[in-house]
Amino acid sequence: xTADFSFKVLATDGNARRGxxxxxxxxxxxxxxxxxxTGGTVKAMYMDQVRGVGADIILGNTYHLMLRPGAExxxxxxxxxxxxxxxxxxLTDSGGFQVxxxxxxxxxxEQGVTFRSHIDGAxxxxxxxxxIEIQGLLDSDIQMQLDECVALPAKPTEIERAMELSLRWADxxxxxxxxxxxxxxxxxxQGGDMPDLRVRSAQALKAMELKGYxxxxxxxxxxxxxxxxxxxxxxxxxxxxxxxxxxxxxxPDDILKSVxxxxxxxxxxxxxxxxxxxxxxTRRGKINLRNARHADDHRPxxxxxxxxxxxxxxxxxxxxxxxxxxxxxxxxxTWNNLSYYQKLMADIREAISAGALTERAATxxxxxxxxxxxxx
Amino acid sequence: xTADFSFKVLATDGNARRGxxxxxxxxxxxxxxxxxxTGGTVKAMYMDQVRGVGADIILGNTYHLMLRPGAExxxxxxxxxxxxxxxxxxLTDSGGFQVxxxxxxxxxxEQGVTFRSHIDGAxxxxxxxxxIEIQGLLDSDIQMQLDECVALPAKPTEIERAMELSLRWADxxxxxxxxxxxxxxxxxxQGGDMPDLRVRSAQALKAMELKGYxxxxxxxxxxxxxxxxxxxxxxxxxxxxxxxxxxxxxxPDDILKSVxxxxxxxxxxxxxxxxxxxxxxTRRGKINLRNARHADDHRPxxxxxxxxxxxxxxxxxxxxxxxxxxxxxxxxxTWNNLSYYQKLMADIREAISAGALTERAATxxxxxxxxxxxxx
Numbered sequence: 031x032t033a034d035f036s037f038k039v040l041a042t043d044g045n046a047r048r049g050x051x052x053x054x055x056x057x058x059x060x061x062x063x064x065x066x067x068t069g070g071t072v073k074a075m076y077m078d079q080v081r082g083v084g085a086d087i088i089l090g091n092t093y094h095l096m097l098r099p100g101a102e103x104x105x106x107x108x109x110x111x112x113x114x115x116x117x118x119x120x121l122t123d124s125g126g127f128q129v130x131x132x133x134x135x136x137x138x139x140e141q142g143v144t145f146r147s148h149i150d151g152a153x154x155x156x157x158x159x160x161x162i163e164i165q166g167l168l169d170s171d172i173q174m175q176l177d178e179c180v181a182l183p184a185k186p187t188e189i190e191r192a193m194e195l196s197l198r199w200a201d202x203x204x205x206x207x208x209x210x211x212x213x214x215x216x217x218x219x220q221g222g223d224m225p226d227l228r229v230r231s232a233q234a235l236k237a238m239e240l241k242g243y244x245x246x247x248x249x250x251x252x253x254x255x256x257x258x259x260x261x262x263x264x265x266x267x268x269x270x271x272x273x274x275x276x277x278x279x280x281x282p283d284d285i286l287k288s289v290x291x292x293x294x295x296x297x298x299x300x301x302x303x304x305x306x307x308x309x310x311x312t313r314r315g316k317i318n319l320r321n322a323r324h325a326d327d328h329r330p331x332x333x334x335x336x337x338x339x340x341x342x343x344x345x346x347x348x349x350x351x352x353x354x355x356x357x358x359x360x361x362x363x364t365w366n367n368l369s370y371y372q373k374l375m376a377d378i379r380e381a382i383s384a385g386a387l388t389e390r391a392a393t394x395x396x397x398x399x400x401x402x403x404x405x406x
Numbered sequence: 407x408t409a410d411f412s413f414k415v416l417a418t419d420g421n422a423r424r425g426x427x428x429x430x431x432x433x434x435x436x437x438x439x440x441x442x443x444t445g446g447t448v449k450a451m452y453m454d455q456v457r458g459v460g461a462d463i464i465l466g467n468t469y470h471l472m473l474r475p476g477a478e479x480x481x482x483x484x485x486x487x488x489x490x491x492x493x494x495x496x497l498t499d500s501g502g503f504q505v506x507x508x509x510x511x512x513x514x515x516e517q518g519v520t521f522r523s524h525i526d527g528a529x530x531x532x533x534x535x536x537x538i539e540i541q542g543l544l545d546s547d548i549q550m551q552l553d554e555c556v557a558l559p560a561k562p563t564e565i566e567r568a569m570e571l572s573l574r575w576a577d578x579x580x581x582x583x584x585x586x587x588x589x590x591x592x593x594x595x596q597g598g599d600m601p602d603l604r605v606r607s608a609q610a611l612k613a614m615e616l617k618g619y620x621x622x623x624x625x626x627x628x629x630x631x632x633x634x635x636x637x638x639x640x641x642x643x644x645x646x647x648x649x650x651x652x653x654x655x656x657x658p659d660d661i662l663k664s665v666x667x668x669x670x671x672x673x674x675x676x677x678x679x680x681x682x683x684x685x686x687x688t689r690r691g692k693i694n695l696r697n698a699r700h701a702d703d704h705r706p707x708x709x710x711x712x713x714x715x716x717x718x719x720x721x722x723x724x725x726x727x728x729x730x731x732x733x734x735x736x737x738x739x740t741w742n743n744l745s746y747y748q749k750l751m752a753d754i755r756e757a758i759s760a761g762a763l764t765e766r767a768a769t770x771x772x773x774x775x776x777x778x779x780x781x782x
Contacts, residue, residue, distance in 0.1 A: 069726070069730050069732065070723070070726060070727075071727060071732050071733075071734045073732065073733055073734070074733040074734065074737075075734070076734070076737070098726065098729065098730055099701065099722070099725075099726040099729075103701065103702060103722070106702060107702075107704055107720060107722050107723070108704075113720070113722070113723055113726075114723065115718065115719065115723075325475065325479065326479060326482060326483075328483055328484075342491065343491065344483060344489070346475070346479070346483050346489070347446070347483070347489055347490065347491075349475075350445070350446060350474065350475040350489075351446075351447060353474065353475075354445050354474055356445065356447050356449065357447075357449055357450040357733055357736060357737070358447045358449070358450065358451070358452070360733060361450075361452070361733070361737070
C-alpha cells in the first residue's frame with residue numbers, strides 16, 4: 031500500500047504484464063479480475079468470501095448506486111467501503127453504460143445525458159462532472175470517465191462521433207477529478223471495431239496523461255476476434271507504465287487471450303450471473319448443474335480446489351439445490367465461480383513471472399477443451 | 407453422545423425442564439429450537455453458520471424431500487446428513503402435514519393418503535409404513551409418526567376421528583420403526599382444541615411407550631391462549647422422562663410460554679421465512695427493515711450480539727439490501743434470526759438451571775414490549 035496511486039510492472043512475457051497497482055486501501059495484483067458488486071453487494075456472497083477467494087478489488091456500478099440507495103446516502107454512511115463492508119480498493123464505472131442499456135427516455139447531448147430510472151421513472155441528469163461527483167461521494171478509489179459506448183455493429187460516422195464525444199468528456203472528467211494523489215481517474219478508449227479510430231482515441235487519451243486507461247465498447251456483440259484485433263492495435267498506443275483495463279470482459283478464454291495482448295484488469299458479471307443460473311466455471315470448462323447427469327453424482331465440482339464450494343459439496347446436492355431454486359445453490363456456485371476466476375488470474379500471474387504464459391495458456395485451454403469428468 | 411437414544415432432565419423450574427437428548431450423532435440441549443431445513447437446506451444459510459449460531463439439530467421435511475430429490479436418491483448419497491453436509495442430529499416430520507397443506511387431489515383413508523405432487527402432479531402414496539420407510543432412507547435420527555392434523559376451528563366429531571386415526575397410525579409406525587437403539591420415533595398427540603380428546607390421545611400414546619412425544623395440531627389458526635390451554639392439559643399426561651416436542655411453533659413469545667408449560671423442543675419456519683421478507687427478530691422485538699426509518703441509520707441490529715449479521719452491518723445497508731431484493735439481505739437476516747432464536751433458547755436453559763425462569767421471562771418480554779431503539 032502507498033499513499034499515492036501507483037502502478038509498476040514486475041514482469042513481462044510477450045505483451046503480457048504482471049504488475050501491482052498500489053493505493054492507500056491496498057495493492058491490486060495484476061492481471062486482476064474484479065468481481066462485480068453492482069448495488070453494493072457481490073450478489074449472493076459475503077464480502078469475506080470475496081476477499082477469501084483472492085479478490086484485491088471489486089467494481090461498483092455508479093448507475094445502480096445513484097438510483098438506490100443514492101450517492102449522497104452512501105456518502106452519509108461513510109462511503110461505499112464502509113457501507114458494504116469492503117475496506118479494500120473499489121473501482122466504479124461512470125454509470126454511462128447502464129444509462130444506455132437500462133434507463134428509459136434517454137436524451138444525450140454535448141452536456142451529458144438525461145434519463146429516467148428503470149426502477150421508479152424518476153428523472154436524473156448525468157454529466158461528466160456529475161459522474162465524477164457521484165464516484166467521489168461513493169469514495170471510489172479508481173473512477174472512470176463518462177463515455178458513450180456504441181453497440182456493434184454500428185455506422186462508422188456514429189462510432190466516430192461517440193469516440194470524439196468521449197474524448198471531450200474525458201477532458202472534462204479529468205478537470206472535475208482534479209488532483210487526488212491516492213486515487214485515480216481512468217480514460218476510456220472508444221472507436222468500435224475501427225482500428226484507426228481506436229488508435230486516435232488511445233493517442234488523444236495518452237496525451238491527457240491519465241493514471242490509467244480502459245478499453246471500452248468491446249464485448250458488445252462483436253466476434254471475439256474483432257475484440258482481440260482491437261486490443262492489438264490499441265495496447266501499443268497506450269503508455270507502458272499505466273494500467274490497462276478491458277471493461278466488461280469476459281469469459282476465461284477472453285481473459286487469457288486479452289492478457290496476452292497487454293491487458294491488466296478485467297471485470298465481468300459472468301461468474302456471478304452464471305452462478306445464479308446453475309452454471310459452474312471450472313478448470314474442466316463450464317458445467318451446467320441443471321443437467322440430469324449430475325443428479326446421482328457424489329463427486330464435487332473439483333476435488334483439487336481449495337474453495338469449499340468446489341471441493342466439499344456433491345454435484346448431486348448442487349443439482350438438487352439448483353433444480354429447487356434454493357438460495358444456497360446460487361451462493362455455492364457464485365463462490366465456486368469467483369474462486370475459479372481468481373485462481374485463473376493467479377495462474378496467469380505466476381506464468382508471466384516464469385516467462386511461461388504461452389505454454390500455460392495452452393495447458394489451460396486444453397483442459398477446458400477436454401471438458402468435464404466422464405459421467406459416473 | 408451415546409450409542410442409544412436417551413433423554414435426561416438436568417433441572418426443572420416450575421413445569422419447565424432443562425435437559426439433554428443424547429444419540430450417536432450428537433447431544434441436543436433442551437429446550438431446543440430446530441431450524442427448518444425444508445428440502446435439505448436451511449434456506450439462505452451455510453450449514454456451518456447454522457451450527458455456529460448454536461443449533462444442535464435441524465428439521466427436514468419428508469414431503470419435500472420425497473418429491474425432490476427423492477428419498478431413494480438421498481439414500482444413495484449416504485443419507486440426508488451426508489447429502490446436506492449436516493453431520494449432527496436431524497429430525498424429520500412424517501410428511502403428513504405438507505401432504506394436507508400443499509399437495510393436490512388428496513384421498514385419505516384408513517390405509518393412508520394418496521396425493522399428487524404440487525411440483526409436477528406425479529402420484530404418490532403415503533402410509534404410516536411408507537413414511538417411516540422414507541424417514542429411514544433419509545437416515546433421520548428422530549422420526550415422526552404419520553398423523554392427521556386438522557385445521558382449527560373444526561367439528562368435534564372430525565377432531566375425534568382424526569385423533570383416533572392418528573393413534574392407530576402411531577401404532578403402525580411403532581411397528582414399522584421396530585428396534586433402532588440409536589434413533590427414535592415420536593408419537594403425536596392430537597385432539598384439536600378439546601381438552602378431553604388431548605388427554606385421551608396423550609394417555610394412549612404414553613401406553614405405547616414411545617421414545618418421545620410431540621404435540622401436534624396446534625398453531626393452526628387458534629388463539630395463543632387455546633394452544634397454551636391444550637399444553638396445560640396435555641403435558642401432565644406425558645411421561646416426565648421423555649422429551650416433548652411442540653410442532654411448528656412458533657414466535658419467541660410462544661416458545662417462552664410453552665417452555666413454561668413443559669415443552670422441550672420446537673421447530674418453526676418463522677425465523678427463516680421472516681429473514682427472506684425483511685424482518686429481523688431481536689431482543690428488542692421484531693424489526694421491519696423495509697421501513698424507511700432505517701434508510702440512514704448507521705447502527706447495527708444489535709451491537710451486543712455475537713452474530714456478525716446482527717452486530718457488524720448497518721441498518722442502512724440491510725434496508726438497502728432488502729429494498730433491492732438482494733440475496734445478501736435474506737442471508738444476513740436469516741442468520742440474525744436463527745442466531746436470536748438460539749440465543750433465546752440458551753437464555754431459557756440457563757434460567758431454568760438457575761431456577762429463575764419466571765423472572766427471566768418477564769425481563770425478556772419487557773424488552774420485546776419496549777421495542778426497538780428510538781429513531782435516529
